[in-house]
Amino acid sequence: MLSFIGRSIIQKIITLFFVSIVSFLIIHLAPGKPSQVDPLNPKFTPEIVERFRKEFHLDKPLHIQYVYFYRNLLTGKTVSWKDNQSVLGKIWERFLNSLPLFIVGTIITWTLSFPIGIRSAICRGGFYDRSATFFSYLLISIPGFFFAYILIIFVVTHFHVPVIGLKTFGIGDASWLRMIMDRVWHLLLPSVLGATGGIAILSRYVRSQMLEVESQDYVRTARAKGVPEEQVHYKHALRNALLPFVTMFGLILPGLIGGSVIIESIFSWPGIGRMAYEAILARDYPIILTVNFMSAVLVLAGTFVSDLLYLVVDPRIRL
Amino acid sequence: MNAIAKDLDKNALDAPRRSGLHEFWQLLKQDRLAIIGLAIFVLFFCIALLGLVLTTGTDPTLKPAMIRLQEKLRQPLSRPNLETLRPEEVPRLGVYLLGTDDLGRDVFARMLQGAWVSLTVGFVAVGISVLIGILMGGIAGYFGQNHVRVDHILFLIVLHSGVVLLLLWVRPLWAALLGGVVWGFIFSLCWKKVWKRWQLSGWLNILRKDTISIDTLIMRFVDIMLCFPSFFLILTVVALLPASMYNIMIVIGLTSWMGTTRFVRAEFLSLREQDFVTAARALGVNQWRIIFRHMIPNAMAPVLVSATIGIATAILTEAGLSFLGFGVPPPHATWGSILSDGKRFIFDAPWLTFTPGFAILIVVLCFNLFGEGLRDILNPKLRQRY
Numbered sequence: 001m002l003s004f005i006g007r008s009i010i011q012k013i014i015t016l017f018f019v020s021i022v023s024f025l026i027i028h029l030a031p032g033k034p035s036q037v038d039p040l041n042p043k044f045t046p047e048i049v050e051r052f053r054k055e056f057h058l059d060k061p062l063h064i065q066y067v068y069f070y071r072n073l074l075t076g077k078t079v080s081w082k083d084n085q086s087v088l089g090k091i092w093e094r095f096l097n098s099l100p101l102f103i104v105g106t107i108i109t110w111t112l113s114f115p116i117g118i119r120s121a122i123c124r125g126g127f128y129d130r131s132a133t134f135f136s137y138l139l140i141s142i143p144g145f146f147f148a149y150i151l152i153i154f155v156v157t158h159f160h161v162p163v164i165g166l167k168t169f170g171i172g173d174a175s176w177l178r179m180i181m182d183r184v185w186h187l188l189l190p191s192v193l194g195a196t197g198g199i200a201i202l203s204r205y206v207r208s209q210m211l212e213v214e215s216q217d218y219v220r221t222a223r224a225k226g227v228p229e230e231q232v233h234y235k236h237a238l239r240n241a242l243l244p245f246v247t248m249f250g251l252i253l254p255g256l257i258g259g260s261v262i263i264e265s266i267f268s269w270p271g272i273g274r275m276a277y278e279a280i281l282a283r284d285y286p287i288i289l290t291v292n293f294m295s296a297v298l299v300l301a302g303t304f305v306s307d308l309l310y311l312v313v314d315p316r317i318r319l
Numbered sequence: 320m321n322a323i324a325k326d327l328d329k330n331a332l333d334a335p336r337r338s339g340l341h342e343f344w345q346l347l348k349q350d351r352l353a354i355i356g357l358a359i360f361v362l363f364f365c366i367a368l369l370g371l372v373l374t375t376g377t378d379p380t381l382k383p384a385m386i387r388l389q390e391k392l393r394q395p396l397s398r399p400n401l402e403t404l405r406p407e408e409v410p411r412l413g414v415y416l417l418g419t420d421d422l423g424r425d426v427f428a429r430m431l432q433g434a435w436v437s438l439t440v441g442f443v444a445v446g447i448s449v450l451i452g453i454l455m456g457g458i459a460g461y462f463g464q465n466h467v468r469v470d471h472i473l474f475l476i477v478l479h480s481g482v483v484l485l486l487l488w489v490r491p492l493w494a495a496l497l498g499g500v501v502w503g504f505i506f507s508l509c510w511k512k513v514w515k516r517w518q519l520s521g522w523l524n525i526l527r528k529d530t531i532s533i534d535t536l537i538m539r540f541v542d543i544m545l546c547f548p549s550f551f552l553i554l555t556v557v558a559l560l561p562a563s564m565y566n567i568m569i570v571i572g573l574t575s576w577m578g579t580t581r582f583v584r585a586e587f588l589s590l591r592e593q594d595f596v597t598a599a600r601a602l603g604v605n606q607w608r609i610i611f612r613h614m615i616p617n618a619m620a621p622v623l624v625s626a627t628i629g630i631a632t633a634i635l636t637e638a639g640l641s642f643l644g645f646g647v648p649p650p651h652a653t654w655g656s657i658l659s660d661g662k663r664f665i666f667d668a669p670w671l672t673f674t675p676g677f678a679i680l681i682v683v684l685c686f687n688l689f690g691e692g693l694r695d696i697l698n699p700k701l702r703q704r705y
Contacts, residue, residue, distance in 0.1 A: 015539065019546045026552075030559035134352070137691070141684035143635055145642045146658060146676030149665055254548070261554060262639055276551060277643070280558045288555060296546035 001311070008307065012300040019296045024066050027285055056081060069289065078286045080279075087290050091272065095257065097166065098264075098271035102255055104191035109198035116199070117206025122233055124211065132203070139200035144193055148266045151189050161185045165268045190267045194260055202248075206241070213241040246313045250306030254298045257291065346696045353692020359685035367438040370431030380411055383432040384650045387423035392668045394418050395426075418670045420661060426674060429652035433675070436653045437682065440568050440637040441630040447572025449626050452579025453615065455537050459580070460587025461610060463534025472530070478506055538584070541577045549574055553636060557645045564647045567640060571633050578625055586618035620697040627690030631683045638679050654679050 053059045057068045072078045078087040120129040155163055161182075162168050168182050213219065214237050222236045223229075257272055264274040272291065279287035347353055373380045389403045395418040399410055410425055417426040481502050553570055560566045590596060591614070599609050640646050641655025649656070654675040661671025 018543045137687050141687050143638050143679050295548045299546045
C-alpha cells in the first residue's frame, strides 16, 4: 500500500514536470509576442516594450524563462502581465465565484442521474428506458451555448426574472428574501447547464452498471429464494453497482478549476473560465500557464484519489 | 426433426452465405435510432456537398456574403422586396427560406456554406486523431515490449540536429526536406549494415543499454496529454495561431487522439496473443503484413465507434470555437458564428439563433446515435442471434 502510494506520487510528479514543459513550449513557441498585443497604443513606445521585456524576463532564452516562471509560481510570486497583480490572488478570487456553480452543478448531476439510470435499468427496453436513452443523447448532443439561450428565453418570458450575471445590477436595498431568491435564480441556470452533460453521461453509466449487476448469479439466487423485487433491486443489485461510482468522486476534482468558458461568458459570470478566456485574449501568459498547471495538478490528484478509493472500497484489488 | 437435420447438414457443408457487410446491415436494421442517425448523416452529407457547390466560385448561385442592408432581419419564407433591390442583389431562389440576418444576408445560403465547414472539420479532425491514435497505439501494443536503447537516443539526436542544421542553413524548405530525407536514408543504412553487426567491447557496451520500454514511453505521453483541459488547450492554441479552418482541424485532431491510442493498444495487446497471429507468424508472414492485414482489421471496431462519436465532439468543439469568435475568419459563415451573430437579436429574430442551433443539435445527435448503434452491432457480446 505505502509503496503503491509512493510510486504513484513519484510518477505523477514526473508527469507534472513534463506537462509544465509542454504547456510552456506550446505557449511560447506559438507565433506572435505578448509585447505586440496592442501595437496601436501610443503609450507602447519601443523603450516601454524593452522595459516590459526586461521586467518579465522575456529577453532571456527559453529555458531560463521556464525556470524563472516556475520558480515564481511555486513561491507564489507570479504576477499578471496585464495589471501586475498576484496571479494566485486573482485565481482565488475567481475560484470563489466558480465554486457555487461547481457545487450546485455536481449536486444536480449526482442526485438526478442515479434515479434516472436505476429506473431505466429496471424497466429495460420499456417506454421509460427508451425515452430516457433518447433524452440523454439529446442532452449530450445539444451545444451548450444554444441550450443556454433556450433556457434564458424560457425563464425570462415565463418567470420574468433576470438571470445574467452574478446578481441583478443595483438590487442593493431589497429585502433579504428577495436578495436570496435573486442569487438563486442567477445561480440556477448556469449550474443546470453545467450539469446537463454530466447527467446524460452519468445516468447512462449507472444504467449499464446496474444492468451488468442484474445479470449476475447472486441476483438470480436472490430472486429464486423469493426475496421481494424491491429488495433485489435496491439491496442486492444497487449496492454492488455503486462500487465504481465511489471512485468517480476523485474524477470530478478537475471540474473545480475547469469552469466552462462558454457558459461563463454567456452569463457574464466572473469565474475561472471567463478569466482564462480574457487572459487568452490579452496574451497574459502567466495566468494561462497557471490555470493550465493547476488543472493538471487537479487531474493528477483526482486520478490518485480515485485509485486510493478503489483500493479502500474493493477488497478484490490487491497490490 | 427431419427439417432440422437437413438444415444442420446444409450448414455443415456450406460456408456461411452471409457476407460481413450483409450481417452488419441485418443488425443495423433492427436498431431504429441508429438507422435514423445514418439517414440523417447521409442527408447532411448531401446538403453539405450541395452547399459547397452552390456557394463557392466567382459567381455562386446563392450568395452567402451578399449584404442587403434594406432587407435586414426579414422573417423566414418572406419574399424579397424587389423595388428596393438592384438586379444583382435579388436572391436566386426568389424567397428567403430561412430569413435574413442583421446585415440582410440570406441565412439559408449561409447555413449551406456552414454545413461544409462542420462536415470537413469533423471528418478531417477525426481522421488526424484516428491516424495518430492507430499509429501510436499500434506501436505501443505490438512493439511495446522492446526497449529504447541509449544508442537509439543518440541516433535520433544526431538525425534531428542534422535536420535542424539543414533547416537553418538552407532557406528553401523543400531543399531542407530533401536533405533531411537523404540524411535519414544514409543514417539508417549505416545503422542496419554497420552498427548492428559491430562487436562492442568494454565500456562502449553502455550504448546498447536498455533505458525505457516503448510502451511506457507512449503511454506516459498519453497521460501527459490527458492532463490538459482539452477545450481550454484548443482555445489557447487556436487563439494564438492565425485564424483559419485548417488550423482548427489540425488542433482538434492533435488534441484528441489519446482515446484511440488506448483502445488500439489494448486491442493489439490481446490480439498478438491470439492463435491466428501465432499461426501467421509460424507461417513466416512478414510482421508488417501481420499488423496491417491481420491485426488492424480486427482492432477497428472500437476505433470506428470512437471515431463516429469523435466527429460529433469535433463538430461541437468547432461550433463552440466559432461561437467565441475563434472560428473560420468572418466573411465565411459557420453555424457557430451565425448563432453568435444572431444572439443579439434573440427576441426580435429568433430564427437567427434557432436555425443554426437546431442544425448543430440534429447533426451531432445523428452522429452520436449512429455511433452508439455501431457499438452495439460491433460488440459480439451484445449481439443477439436473429
